[in-house]
Amino acid sequence: MYTILILLLGIIITTGVYWLRPRIQKWYVWLALAVWLFWTAMGVSFVQVNISGHHTKAATVGAFFFFLIAIGTGIFLARILGWFKSPPKITSVDQ
Numbered sequence: 001m002y003t004i005l006i007l008l009l010g011i012i013i014t015t016g017v018y019w020l021r022p023r024i025q026k027w028y029v030w031l032a033l034a035v036w037l038f039w040t041a042m043g044v045s046f047v048q049v050n051i052s053g054h055h056t057k058a059a060t061v062g063a064f065f066f067f068l069i070a071i072g073t074g075i076f077l078a079r080i081l082g083w084f085k086s087p088p089k090i091t092s093v094d095q
Contacts, residue, residue, distance in 0.1 A: 013037065020081075029080050036073045043070060 024030060043066025050059035078084050 009041075023081060029077070032073075032077055032080065036070065036077055039066070039073065040070050043067070 020033070024033070043062065046066065047059050047063045050056075050062060075084075
């Protein structure tokens with residue numbers, strides 16, 4: 001079962017990299033993306049190991065902690081990639 005999940009994760013990551021390749025020109029964005037993927041994979045594996053060991057409190061705290069950090073980093077990456085554009089500034093016209 002886990003082999004199939006790892007295969008699907010690899011396919012998703014490879015597809016994402018090919019999709020993002022023309023959109024990312026800076027090396028630090030690739031580094032930030034790699035760190036985000038690593039953090040997300042570590043969070044999922046941490047929660048999975050704790051749930052399989054029946055450590056529900058550790059799994060709950062870990063899921064909350066890793067989820068918040070992953071969402072914050074994902075929003076930061078979206079800002080770097082330009083997916084969240086700042087609204088245009090409205091200037092008054094002198095009459």
